[in-house]
Structures are given as structure tokens and as C-alpha cells.
Amino acid sequence: MQLKLSVAVLAGAGILSSASVRAQDAQAAADKAQADAQISSVVVTGVRRAAQSAQTIKRNSDEVIDSIVAEDAGKFPDKNVAEVLGRVTGVQVLRAGGEASTVIIRGLPGLTTLLNGREVYTSSGRSLYLSDIPTTMLQRVDVYKTQGAEMVEGGTAGVIDVRTSRPFDFKGFSASLNGRVENRDKSNKNDPQVAGMVSNRWKTDIGEFGALVGLSYQKGHYQDEVTWNSPPDNTVTSDPTITGPRDLGHSGTTGKRDRWSGNWAFQYKPSNNLEVYAEGWSTRIEHDRETQFFIGNLGWNAGTTYTLFPGTKQIDTVTSTGDLYALSSNQAPQDDSESHQGAIGAKWKVTPDLRVSTEFARTTSHWQQSFPIMEMFAHPTKIVGQTYVDGGARFDYPGTNMLDPANYTLGAFIDNWAESRGQSNDWRADVTWNNGEEHFFREFSGGVRLAQRKAAYQHESANFLAAPAGLPAVGSLPGLTCPSMPMAGSYGMSQWLVICGDYQHANLDAWRKMYGRNGQTAPDPYSLYSNKEDTTAFYGKTRFGFDAGPIPVEGTFGVRVVKTELDVNGFSQVNGLPVAVNRKTSDTDVLPNLTMKATLTDTLIARFNAGKAIQRPEFNLFNPGQSLGTTETSPGSGLYDGAGGNPDLKPVTGKNADVALEWYFAPTGSLTATVFKHKFQDYILTSLARETIDGKEYRMSRPRNVNDGTLEGVELGYRQFYDFLPGWLGGFGLEANYTYMKGHLNDQGKVTPFPGMSKNAYNINVLYERGPWSGRVAYNYRSKFVDTFNYRAILPPVGPIDLIVDPIETIDASLSYKINDHLGITLDVENLGDRTYNDYHNVPSNPRDIRRYDRVIGLSLRWKL
Template sequence: MTRSFHALLASAALLPMIVASSAWAQTSSEPLPGAAPAGAEQADPAQDSDATSGQEIVVTGYRAALGSAQALKRNSDSIVDAIVSEDIGKLPDNNAAEAISRVVGVTVTRYNDEAGVILVRGLPDVATTFNGREFFSAEDRVLHLQDFPAGVAAGIEVYKSGTADLIEPGLAGLVNLRSRRPFDVKDTEIAGEIRGSYNDQSKKFDPAGNLLLTKRWDTPIGEIGALINLSYVRSTYRNADRYADSAVITPRGFGVDDPADDIKVTTPGVGNFNFPANAGNFYEKGVRHRPAINGTLQWRPSADLEVYAEGLWQAYRGNVLRDSFNVNFERRDLNGVAPTLSNVVLVPGEPGKAASFTKTGGYVPEFSRVAQDDRTDTYQGAIGFKWTTGRATLSGDFAYTNSRYKALEIAIDSQLATAPTINVDWDARGSAVFDLGGYDIMNPNTARWRGINQREFVAKGNGIQGRLDLDLQTDWAFLPRLQFGVRASDRNALSQNNSRYAYTAGLDIPLASLPTGALEEITEGFRSDPQRFRTWLAPDRDAIIANSEALRQLAYASVQKATILFPNDGGIRDAVTKYATAAIPVDPLGGFTASEASYAFYGQGKFAFNIGSIDIDGTAGARVVNTDGEYRGFSRVQGANGGTAIVPTTTRQNYVDVLPSAIARIRFSREWQVRLGYTQTRTRPGFGQLNPSLNITANSPGPDGSPPQFDASGSGGNPNLRPLTSKNYDATLEWYFAKNGSASIAAFYRDLNGFIGNYTQVVNDPIYGRVQLNRPENAGDGRIKGLEASVQTFFDFLPGMLSGFGVQANGTYLDGTNQLPQALGVGSPQVQITGLSKWAYNLTGFYEKGKVSARLSYNWRSGYTTSYNRNVNEVQYAGELVRPVSRLDFSASYEPVTNITVIANVSNILGQPFKNYRYYNETQYFGRDLRVEGRYFSLGLRFKM
């Protein structure tokens, strides 16, 4: 980036920012490049009226929203699907990620009662923009749609094939969240919503609301518009998970050093069999606070010039509590005595697979309570303009973004004083259940302090960006418009993770003696479940946070004593050093920094011609992008004398991508059209994925002296990752039979290379020995092919009240595979792409008549693979898969007084638990996690003046 351009962007960033919901990179009359203005079909006058009756129809509510989304799809230069909110708060979802899950071809993964990762056509590599501008959270490359309350969004557009003027889409496409602008309204508007929600798992009530104020003025210096939008959402969640370990063992083990070799089996006639090494419960609850403020100023001094300034403050505050209880079935006790298994029952028809048994002796159960406070603050400010002179339109946008995330975490680890009798069943509705016999778990004298972990994590990101675009009308009938543009951005990212652990299990310290006060019974989170063991004792969460320094001092004194009892334990000696100071020492291997600049130029033409009565138009062009990045971390290096040192490591990447695109629309009539498209896309690896640091931790022997399965475990980034590439082929057939009625079918093919995923492999390290290493790797070639179908309509032809019914339905079929990475040494077989469901569909029924509106929406996706991991015996890679997922949501509203509406929503009505399972050989598996999530009930009031 040149010095002058840097100065230009910096000066734009220093202009006073109106606190705003991210900046709209276009003017009020100009949509995101390549899109038609939402709700406007003026691009084709023949399409302004109902395609069936030929009469103009004025619609509101669901009809208006569906019609606007349909118009955007119909008139867009690219292949796009969208959802549109015709009024403030009209998307009946908690956040934008929930709302987008109803778009054809889009699925989301949910955790802790909210949608998170977005997948478009089975791929998670989605570029995201806010108002057409790059927006990101901390060190990420993407914005987190779950951080945007749905009430902020005027629309969400999913571009499944990009044009050259769009910021580089990811493999899966691009998602743009569009907010409101003051020139969207005629004069003055005050609108908002207040709402209260209840979660049946957390049993808490939470407030939410948003308020929009906007006004336009005609002044001597031109037309001026101002908008400010305030939003706040609080949500309290509680999830419960019971699990079985992914590691599957046998009582005879796999080697002479395997502790499972000594497990005693007393059931007559039972040979060798398989079972998970651990089972347990995991509960997580928390409170999320998401405030946001956005504002925009627009100034139109003349008909051919418009200037705007926008800004955003978006924040997240989290208070999290995690409780876990784990039972191990293979480890010896402190005296080196292995457990005994009795009452063993095998699964009928499945040789060597345990159904249930009783364990006595062996290692004691362990449990943990983790208290975490975290927060995010993200700011973006921007200025821009649009100037039309003659046949040329010049527009520009310049922005600065700054985002910071910080988390503080304290974990209190505990264990029981003695080993109880454990009765376990390995498949009760999908996963393990167990009990502790008659053990007095509520007696505080049975709990011992096992250790403490303190962690501080900070991630930061900032960047400047700017673009200039020229739209030129020509005299050429077949090429009426030429478009050119340049864009430059400069990004910085930083991540630092510092932690320390003090192991105190050998000191026999009562858990109740910690400076956190009396122990409390944890609140279990199961709704209706066969799990027999549910609660135990733990320190109070607030007391853990408030007494963090007292806990640190106790840990320091304890590990000093432990060095006498365990003089050869390097981990304890390391803890003495780390706990000697109030601040957690900086871990060089726990952080990275990155600087990355990108420079893009695009050129494209909009063509149009006729073949007889068939109209053909579209775009063809290319985008050229140069990426220049430097990524810095630390590496552990072995010296000539056998010692090791931590030294800084820097890697660089500089590459140029040429991304052609060509999309044609063939209009056979006013109602029927076909699109054909070819595009190429690239997706850069994440900054954390490129981190050159490796964090390797030596595994200590068990308390009984038994050797660990691996000498060390490690994780980190991979500076040798290359961008993901894809050649994309798209075709659609679209039928628009009414202003808010349409049907379409789409076929697509993606030729992929370099899909990135985290894989676990075993490497031989000269220092640590056999290391189980988890890090991102590029996979080999892959492909995705699929079909999408969608239909939406209202039944206006029905008589009376029945004419208020409508329906929207869509479905997606996907078939996608890629090669496992060469680095895994397993022959690079073709496997299903992780996260990809073969089938997914949404079915939504509407009713809208008079003062009443209602929506019932059902969402379903088939099972999918989440990961591939090497088995314990290292013979093959096994997959972890998720069962089919379904969801039913309902929303309704009633308008007793004009512009005052009562609203009610119910989310996750079915309350079906999340389930996954893990194969341990080619045909057999055990259930892994069964997670129970909450239902949300909300009631509120929406107003407009």
C-alpha cells in the first residue's frame, strides 16, 4: 500500500464516527454491487405488476418481505438468495445467524442455544461483509452473525456465485448483512421493540430491545438524513451433555505398557471386548449481553452527489460457568491397582462391544468447575461518496475497524477421596449413563482439591480499507455498462494465550478448605433424560472469581510442598515459577501476530442482447488480487548441546489470484428465466491457522507411575497452509408467477483443492518422542455437487380468511468428498467433507390477515461428519458423526392498535437433543455426546411512530 493511500485511509478513520451498526458501503439508492435494491423491481418495468393478474398489488408484512427478497434474487447480477425485513424487528429470530438458517442451501451449527458457524452448500468457508464492507471480530477474518440482533438487519443476502465487483467470496460464497439507512424512510421514524424471553433450561427471564430514530431534512445545502439505532439482547442459557470418550479400549490393551492390560474381568465366559475409556457429564451455563449502537449521516447536496458517514460499536459480555464430572475405566489407583469389571453384558449381535458393566477400584472420578468472564468490543467507522457526472458514476468508501476480545478463566479441579462403584450403560438413547452406587456424593468430606488452572486470552485485530469504483455507460447496445474498481486493505491480528496449572492432587487437600467458602450443589441441566448421576458439590462461581488472588497464593504454597513429594515432576517445578507472581507469565508459544495487505483490481462488463424473443444479459469480468502477508510466532528449537530454546519465527506469503467470473441470465418470458455461471474463488487460511507456533506439552505418568499413551500432546498452526481454491459451475431455472410467488431449481458443481481442516496425527519428535499433534492441514482434491429447490407463495385464490395462508419451502441435496491430507500417511483416501449434510430442508407456513400474522417454521438436516481422527491403535482413521438435526420455531403477532403490535415467539419447540457418535472400527461405534438444549419463549411489544 502506498504512503499516500495509507494517509488517505488514516484520515478517513480519524473523522468523527457516528456510533453505528457498521457502515453501508453504498448510497441509499445504490445496493451492494451486483444486487438490485431490496423491494424494487424497477430494473424491469414489465415485472412491476403481478405476473398473473397484471395489476399492481400493495403488500405488507410477510408478503412484502418475501416479495422484496424475491425481487433481489430475480434482478441480481449474481446467483443470490436473501431474507428481507420490511420493518424494524420483523425478523422473528434472536440473531442474524438464526434468521439466515432459513435460506435455501444454508445450514448452521448450534451450540449453547444459538446458531454459530454458517455453512453455504455444505461449506463453512464463507466470506462475510456488513453493508458491503469487510467486517471482522478480533483476529478472525469474518464477522460473527450471532453477535448481530436480528432487529438490526434490514436484509441478509447470500451470494452463491460472486461477480468481479464483490469482495472476494469464500469457497462457499459471500454473506452480506445490510442495515437500515436514513434515506430509506420518507421523513421521520421512531420504531422499536421490547421483549422478554424465558429459557426452560436456565429457568431465567431475559430482556431485549431495539430502538431506531431516523429523520430527513430539506435544507439550503441539500437533503440530509440521520439515523441512530440502539440494540440490546441478554440471553441466559443452560445446556447439559452426557458423553462417552472417543478413545475406545479393551481390557487386554494393545501393548505391554498399556494400563488396560491389567484390568480384571470377573464375568464368566466373557472374552475381550471394547468400551470407551471415559464417561461423564458436562454442563455449561452462562449469560450473554450484546449491546450495539449504530448511526448514519447521509447528505445529498445535489441530485448527482451523495456523501455519507457511518459508524458502529458492537459489544459482547459473557459470564460462563462450566461443570464436568469424568469417570475413567482404565487407570490404576494411586497404589497401582487396576480396576475390576463385573456384570459385563455385551451387545447382542455385535461381537466384542460392551453394553454395560460394573467397575470397582481403579482411579477415582475427577470433576471440575470453570468460571470465565469474556468480552468483545468492535468499532468501525467509515465515510463514502457517490458522484454521477454524465455517463460516469464514481463511488468510494474508506473505513477503519478495530476489535478486541479478552477472556479470563479460572478452573478448580477436584477428585473424590475414594473410588466408588460405577454402574455404566453405554447406550441409553444415544450415549452413556452411569451411577455411583450408594456413594455419598453430597458429603463435602469426600471431595479433594486436584489443581487449579488460570488462563488469560487476548485477541486483537484492526484494519483500514478503501475502494474506488467507476460505472460507465456506453453507446454499445450489446455492452451497455463497463465497471472498474480498485480496493486496498491492511490488516493486523494478534492473539496471546497465557496459562498456568498447579497440580495439587498428591497433597490430600479438602476441597471445602479452599478460600471460596462453603461448597454448593451444582444445578443439573437435563430436561427429561435417563442419566442417573446428575449433581455433585463445587465452589461457588462468584467466590472463585472474587478470591482469585487467594487461590493463586494457596496454589503457590501447595506446589512448593509438592516439589518435595514429587521431585522428578517437571510440571510441578514449572508451576512454582509461574505461580510466584500475581500476573500470569507470558507464554511465547501461546501467541502470534500477523500483518496482511491485499490489493485488488477488477474490471467487468454488463452485456445485453436478444436472440429472437429471448433476452440475454449478464456480467463477465475478472478480479485480480495480490495478498502480501507476514505471520510471526515462536518455535522451540533444539540446540547442539541438546538444550532447547524458544526463538521467534517469521513466515511470509505473497501470491496473486486471478478470479474470472461470467454469469448470464436468459429470460424466456416475463415469468421464466435461466442463469448460467462460472466463477473461481479463493479462501485465505485464517490468521490463527497460519500461526507458526507449536505448543507441545509433555505428558506426565499417571499417579500410579503408568506411562502415558503418548509422550506429549501438541497443537498449533501451520505456516505452510495454502489458500483454498475452487472452480464453480452454477445453473438455475427460475419461475416468477406472482409478485411474492416463485419457484426455482439450481444445480451446482464445485471443483475444490486444499480444503483446510484440523487433523490429529502422530509424529516422532527428537525432543518429546511420540507426540499426538493436532493442527490444520490442506486436504487434497475434492468436489461438491448438488441441487437446490425452493418455492414460495400465498394462497390468495382461497376464499375469505383462508386467503391469508402462505408457504415457503426449500430443500438441498449435496454430495461432497475430499482427500485426507498427505501428511497423515493414510493413503489420502476420499472421505465425506466435514460438516456437510447430504439433505437439508426448510418448511415454513405463514398466516397473515388483517391484524394477525403467524409463522411456523421447521428446519431439518441429515447427519454429517465432524472430524477424522486416528484410532488408538493407529491402524486407520475413524470418523465422528452427528445424528440428523431438526428444529421447529413459531412466531405470531397481533396489532390491536395501528403501529402497536404484540409479538410472541417460541424457539426450539421440539427440544430434540444433539447426538453424535464415533466409529472405532469399520462397522462399530459408540455414542459420544448427547446434549440437551433449551427452549425459548418470548413475549414483546413492537411500535412505530
């Protein structure tokens, strides 16, 4: 009964096709005795119900998919979508700036994120920024490792579809209110968060109506700290085989993020065969932060003394005296962004076997940033440094008070600003015909999608202003300086003076005048781009089925054809002057997809999926503008540095195959294994290459297509609640998964691993639910990976340097108590193990930096009706 109910709910939500529902009904009858026996002694609620729903989605999907389903309306185990995804098989996340942000699937960043199956297009990106969606709005999150022909194209690594609730998801009136306060240990702040949702449905003489409104507000302070080494270099002129850093430094970031989000949905069913709906989502983010940066030059003069690590030519400690270079820089960006999406659509069951649907969506986004950087020079006379201490660098200035304004003078002013806008219109129509379960071809479907996207971006010109003569003394300007945030780790100098972030923005125009500038500068023409992309897509798909002896087999075959017309506009530099550039391209991609699923037994399923996918570059990479250096990389070399975009970029193409075996031994018990292989063409990396521009030779950094690449691996997943254990032990459950990956890119004969790919990653999630209590402890691990290849081009004997990241471990925990049917309380801890992020130059004893983040303790009170 419970399994049938889950299937019915999924069908109503649009997850399962009619053919899948009928097939599952047949299997549900065969499994009824076993399923009823397993659940008869357990009330399936909360954590178990969410796990059971997620397992049912995976079992019945045509594609290779993993899902996370809300335990109840507005109740997910984490506070934003990116945090939730860290628990999914094959998914890894990186945390910074107070929250999880970067998400990759199977070690690769080439993924598309959708909202309710729709593209969320911004001015530079093609995907929804997952941290912008609070989990209080969610019904579920689906992670597709393979793609059907009916899905929006994009995502060579996979697709993440974020699904919000609709009023018809509930039986009648429903309301929830979540209040939360969280404490962060390094920023030492207590921040409020609140979210609420109200939904209802009404039956009238003209049909059934439903309406839902949700609102959310989050405030979050955070503090990240870094201590770092510059890349190893030939610092000792008398012995060029000795290597060490030229600079050591600290960097602390404090920030405050205010995020407002809202979603709404209306549904109307004049009859059982017709539904009309409208829904939308909006978010606004104000994000203010300061990065307090300190550079301490090691001097490297005739009086410098140093020691080496035993048995190496690598520098360990350094002591220098003299007029030493030291820089305090406060980088204080203030970001303001808004995104809105609205959609209207209809679903019509024309006959029992014919269904049609259509939808129109519009998305708009606007982002702007004010980003002043104000610098001061410090004037110490002695530095004592150690290049490797606990994954970072330790240095101090004996005899100099680094908090005394008298030891500083004003330095450069970097006056940055930027702005971008984007909008898209998206229309699609689909038709499905059910041909009957008795035929080989059981279902036919097809559709069309038309999308138009526009994007524009610009930033400042002439942002660097050197310190003019006659600037006032640092100590003569009231309110100018503040002590930097203190370092939580023991790395020598723990604080220094910085120009206060509040002072920078409050006195920005006066500061510009002091440096000889009136007001904000005009846009840099080389940064300006205005792009338009039109996409026309058609697809056709059939669902088929047959019996291979006693084994029923069902599958799908589909083809999506996508024509993309791109119109890129910007400026390029010719003879030192901006010249307008317009580049128009048009290409057509054919994307076939095949799925097959064999039901070997009532509980054992085998799958095979193969298909082709594309991932188009983000719009900012197409920018034809370029920045060209005016100083030779070394005297007399005739070589200059430059950077730019690439309007000739091709989309990344992926040809993917997955083979899976899935054993569903209980409604909330499964053991799954998937072997996958991806082959890529035209993978995009930012790299250096020599180019001749206006008769000069430049070492240009720009995004480029590499030849090809291959990724392969295996995923294992296990889920079970141990209801058979006696007493309170029966409340325990375990979710665990492991992913092994290996792969490489071939760039003109040079073979390298994928940047950002860990060979090993696993998650262990211990669950407990019994009576009013529930809890979880989640452990996430990913092995080391290369962040950037050829990070810095250093002269021999050091040679090219790769930036490598140490393994990352994260532990989170939560404990909930259900006070009554309407009220519950949750205590959770993020970063329980006080994780650190360590990266290094080629070898671990040559660190670049160590990064430390806040430990977050949250207390939530949740009411529902």
C-alpha cells in the same frame, strides 16, 4: 405498479444497476396487467411485502442469491442474523450457548460475512460474527452463492452480506422501539431485551440531510446439558476384541451474555448527482459461563463385571468396585469483547452515464478472557454404568452421597487467560460507465481496493498447577462448593458438587497463592503471534446483452486480481527454547467471473454462473508456535504428541459453477432450481502427521492443506401466498426449500466426505397473514454428517474413529397481532420440539454424547412511528 415500486426502492438502495433497472422497467410494463390483477384484492404489507422484496432481489440479481428482507423497519422473524439464515435455501446453522452460531452454506464453512458490503476483520477471524448483529438494526440479509468481480474477495462457499438501514431508506421521520422478555425452560430465567431506532431526513437550501441512530441491549441466560461416553477402547484385557468406554460423564453449561450494540448513519445530498455518507457500528459483549464437567472412570479392574449388546462384542453395562477415579471440574471463562467499525464515503454521478464512488473504513477489535478451571476428586467405591441410554450414558454411585463435601478433595488448578487485538484499514474506489442498452457491451466498471490488517494474540504460560500437599479440606472453605446444575434428562446421578463459579473469580489471586503462584503468569511465547497482511486488489467488469432469437440475454464478465503480502511473527521451539520466527510470503490470485441470464418468457429465467474464489485461512492458523509433549504416547514407543499452527498454509481455491431455472409466476410466487458444482484446491483440515523435531518424533496436530475436493448438488425453492383461496384461507403462504449435496476431499489418496456436510437439508416455513394477525411455523432439517474424521487414534482392533452427528431437526413458531398502525405484539417459541443433538463413534450404538438445549418463549411489544 407494485413491481415498479419495488424496483425503484431496490435501485435507491444500491441493489440494482442502471442497466438492470431499465431492463426491469421494460418487463414491468409487459407484466403490469397480470401483476395488478394478482395484488388488487390484497394489501401488500408485512410478511408479503418482505417476501415480494426478497423475490425481486433474487430475480434481478446477476449472481445466484437468496435474500431475507425486514417485514418493516426493525422487524425480522428472528432475534439475530444467524437465526434468520436458518431459513435460507442451502444454509444450515448449529445452535449452542443459547443462540444460533455456526453458519455454513451448501455444507461448507468457507464463507465470508460482510457488513454493508465491507469486511469486518477481527484479531483471529476475517468475518463478522453473525450472532453479534441484532435483527432490529437490519434492512435485509443477502446470501450470495456466487460472487461478482466487484465484491470483496473471500468465500469459496459463499458470501453473506448484512445490510443495516440508512436514513434515506425512509420517506421522512421514522422511529421504532422493541421490548422483549424471554423465558428459557432449562436455565429458568426471564431476560429483558430492548432495541430502538430513530431516523429523519431534512431538505435545506444546501441539500438534503439524513441521520439515523439505533441502539440495542440483549441479556440472555442459557443452559446446555450433555451426557457422554469416552471413545470405545480395548477395556477388557482378557479379550481385546471386546470394546467399550473407559469413562462416562456429564457436562452442564450455564451462561449469561450481555450484548450492547449500536449503529449510526448520516447521509448528505447537496444535489441529485452527489451523495456523501458516514456510518458505523459497535458491539460490546460480556459473556460469563460455567461448564460443570464430571468424569466417572469405570474402573476396569479384576472385580469388574459387564454385559454385551446381544450378538456383539460391544459393552452394554458395567459394574465396578474399589477406589474409583471421579473428577469434578468447573470451567468458568469470562469473556469481554468489543468491535467497532466506521466508514465514510461518497457517490458522484459525474454525467448521466458516468458514476464514481469511494469509501474508507476502519475496524478495531479487542477480546480478553479469564478462564480458571478448578477441580476436585470424588472418592466413590462403586459405579454402575450403562453405555447407551437415549443417546447418552447413564451411571450412578450406590452408597456414596455425591453432594457431601466430605467425599471430595481438592485437585488441580488450571489458570488460563488469553487476549487478542485486531485492526484494519480498508479503502476502495469504483467507477461505472453506462455505454447504452443498444450496444453489446452495455456497461463497464472497474475499481481498486487497498486493505491493511493487523492481528496479535497471546495466552498464559504454565497454566497447569497440580494439587500441592497440605491443601485444606473441601468442607472447611465457606462458599467453596455448589450443587451442579440438575440434569433435565434421566441419566443416573443428576447432581454432584462443583467449585462455585463466583468463588473462582472472586478468590482467584488467593487461590493462586494457595497453589504456590503469585499473580497471573507471563504469556506463553509459543502462543504469541503478531501478523500483518496487506492486500491490493483491482477489478474490471463489463455488462453485456444480446438477443438470441426472441430471447433476451444479459450477463457480466469480470476479473479480480488480488495481491496479498503476509508477514507472520511468532516463536518456535528449538532445543527446548523459544526462537523468534518471521515468515513473509507474497502471492497473486486471478479471479475471473462470468454470469449469463436468459429471459425465456415474462416469468421464466435461466442462469449460468461460473467463477473462481479464494478463502484465506484465519490468522490464528498461521501461528508458528507449537506445543510439544514430554511423555511418550505409550511406554517405549519413542513417539510424542504435539500441536501447532502452520505459517505455510495456502488459501483455499474454489472453482464454482451454477446453472439455475427460475419461474416467477406471481409477485410473491416462485419456483426455482439450481444445480451447482464446486472444485477445491488446498482445502484446509486439522490433521495428525508424524514429524521429527529436535531429533524426536512427534504425532503433530496442525492445520494442513489437502490435495483437492469436489462438491456438487441441487437446490430447490418454492414460495407462494394462496391469495386465491376463499375467506380466511387466503392468508396462508408457504416457503419451502430443499438442498441435496455430495462431495469428497482427496487427502494424499485418501477420499473422505467434507466434514460438516449433510447430504440432505430442507426448510418448511408455513406463513399466515390476514388482517391484524400474522404467524409462522418453521421446520428445519439436516441429515447426518461427519463432525471430525479420525477423531481419536485408537489401537487395533478398534482403529481410527470418526465422530458422526445424527440428523438435526428444529421447529420454531411465532404469532403476531397488530393492535393498531403503531403498536404490535408477538409471541414466539424457539425449539418448540425440544431438540437434541446426538453424535456417535462410528456406529449409533457407540454414542459420544447427547446434548439438550433451552426451549425459549419470547413476548415482544413493538412500537413504530
